[in-house]
Amino acid sequence: MNGILSFARIDRHHRHLVGGKALALATLMRGGITVPDGLCVTTTVYEDFIRSTELGTRIGLEMGRLPLAEMRWEEIWDMALRIRNLFLNTAIPDHLRETLASELEARFVGRAVAVRSSSPQEDRAGSSFAGLHESFVNVRGLDEIITHIRLVWASLWSDGALLYRKELGMDMHKSAMAVIVQELVAGERSGVAFSRSPDGADHAVVESVYGLNQGLVDGTIAPDRWTLDRRTGKVINHTPAVREQALRPVAGGVTSVPLAEAERHAPPLDEQCLDQVFGMAMTLEKTFEQPQDTEWTIRGDDLFLLQSRPVTTTQDSAAEGTPWSAGDKRPWYLSLKRSFDNLKVLHRRIEDELLPQMAAEALALSKIDPAGLSDARLIETIEMRMDIHRHWVDVYWRDFIPFAHGARLFGQVYNDLVKPEDPYAFTALLGETRMTGMERNRELRKLARMIRSDKRLREGLTSGETDQAHAEFSTHVNAFLERYEDLTYKAVRFFKDREGLIRLLLEMAEQAEPKAAVGRPDIAALADEFVDRFPEDRRAFARQLLKIGRSSYQLRDNDNIVLARIEAQLLKVVDEAKRRIGALDRVDVDALTPAQAVKILSDPSAIPGIVKEQAAIDEPVQHQGRPGLTLPMVDTVDGDFVMRARQLIGQPAGQGLAVGKARVISAVDDLFQFKSGEILVCDAIDPNMTFVVPLAAAIVERRGGMLVHGAIVAREYGLPCVTGVADASALIHTGDRLTVDGYLGIVTIDT
Amino acid sequence: MKDIRQLKSSLSTLFQEQFFAVLATRSGDSIHTTLVAFAASDDLKTLFVCTPRATRKFANLKQNPSVSLLVHNSSNMATDIRQSIAVTVSGTAEEVPADRLEVARAVYLAKQPHMSGFATSPNTAIIEVTVGRYDVVAHFQDVTILEIQKDRIVPP
Incomplete structure (x- = not known):
């Protein structure tokens, strides 16, 4: 056998070579059911391909980077993307090409075919793999068929398939893929x-x-x-x-x-x-x-x-609450893949309805002065805003996160078409976006410029004068605060503390030449080049996909900011409630949740219960819905053994090399202490905190992925960036001297 | 490495699984490396190796007790670069004195029973390496230091 079996030749002994789907079709064809005729490129061809091209070893290296269990869904997606690119960029060796060519040309010359996955692990009872491996329809011509066979092979390593195999305890390195090529009906x-x-x-x-x-x-x-x-x-x-x-x-x-x-x-x-x-x-x-x-x-x-x-x-997952509230959210994340048409609908809904509604809601809420409300009205207002906030957090999970798939879908189509060596080259086309966070950062730079160019102002503020002593500057600060008063981080409003803002501006003013976003390639030309690769009648699709990709990429910043505006309006009334509650014995009033503040304000006899609640949790400030903001804890001492990190690996997410002191961000204050030239280390960059990025020499983030905020903003500023560094914020301490290698994804700590 | 206990446990496993280490000793400006059969104490504070007294490594460590050992589980496959773990041990070597010889030999032979003839031969010295620190490399570039701080006050 040359590794290819026609349906007529397949029998049950071939199951491990042809997979369940091909065996079922062959069996049924023999039993008289009408099946489009075809053949199966067996697992031996797949195995020959990955062995003779050394692709198997390269996949092993990718897979060995981190244990799958420690990877976030975005890292799994990134890894799958890199593996897919390896398949696309690895040529079929001549001996395999000849075998495939003779069989495929003899049977399918000039005809459209379907190219379908048929993994031996698929379609067994208890492991359906439904929809996880790829299939393609309406493929024509030898080269195209072979390209799509490679794509089906690559789908053995898709994010969904990897996670599914892991859950079923299957050995990923022993898995193989057969491919059905069948006349298209x-x-x-x-x-x-x-x-x-x-x-x-x-x-x-x-x-x-x-x-x-x-x-x-x-x-x-x-x-x-x-x-x-x-x-x-x-x-x-x-x-x-x-x-x-x-x-x-x-x-x-x-x-x-x-x-x-x-x-x-x-x-x-x-x-x-x-x-x-x-x-x-x-x-x-x-x-x-x-x-x-x-x-x-x-x-x-x-x-x-x-x-x-x-x-x-x-399974009825709804019975156990929303799927995104489950402990392990990764299966849900991986189910978020959306088709192009589905994304188109979501795109319109988000841009035309949801974002404007959120902004309007935040604006309407900001018109009410909490100080003017009676206690009873204040309580009502807090409760109402808690509901509003909860509603938008649900929208965030239900609509915004799935829409993030738009950038990925674009990336995949781009890579399939262009086959670039760098699987992330597509992000250059998405970069031309106007992120709200970037506008705010520009405003901050403008204020810093005022300080830099006005000696009297600079010296005054440095010596401790308030900004009010400088009328013109103060007007600008007021305008800034009015516009951006609603930034939050870990359920604390950023600019509650005006002095913190001034300190940050002074620090920014010390930079002689503020870093601006780096020179980018000609994006319009890149976009045209992308669209021109499609046949005439598919160009509208290409343009629309690019539009969705850009909108999705941009939304990753803007949605958080608009959601934070809603959150800030809730916190504003809660802050007023805390002010009225005043200091209490044994209760950390600052750390009260909105619900606790309501309880105490409406009934002081609730205080002993709140004391108990606060004692029962380690971190009283509970973040209310956006992901990834809890700091991990790592044990580093055991008897007289002490552990410390010397070198941490992650993913290279922004090229460059930087050396500097670490500033680990775990609270709002850390941001306002940020000194120019320090290295920003955090669990997850929240778009609301990117204003310190122009001061940073590099970024290190625990959360992994090429499309996470840290990576996006680092590329905007041309900073070295390493993401996906497990326990970065726990193993690195403020003041540690770091070398960040953004080429290889390595962070070295001087010891 | 997620936490210190996990790290120590993976060291214990590695030391049980691996029979050999590369021992580096030094004489003046020259470094000398040799493959040695080793054993580790349960508390990970001491490693034991045996050597005939007429060897270069024995002469070197008598002269300069600062030594280093490399233990790894690579199996000579290309993918080892991501999957294997390699540990550099830095410590101080000395010949086990007579009063502790029996205990040291028992630890060594429990791991390397086939070496009993060698370990009990009159010209063989049992060397104990008191570990100062481990540099553990996993996933190719993930480096964690595990240090033993003798002056650390350990709570009871």
């Missing part, structure tokens, strides 16, 4: 059928859409849905969809097109077709002796089976 109607409902109910389910079924499978196109009696096939219930679009093949892929008027008003399946699909699902269940989850398509009068696998029963 461009059906007029398609869908899925479950011989038994995946929610466990004892009926069958058929879903159907017009066009190809990709739109149904990735959730972009809503299907008509029928539940049927498993014994008789009688329809129990039909839920029609709002039928608007269908996915159809076009040159170089598929696209969604509007439905004809007649199609909008008629379900894709009539009674006879429904019967036919139901009958096939039940036959498959009988053949495989367990309920089947099938994909099918109808062309003319012919029903084709596309795939069949055992039904895996879904």
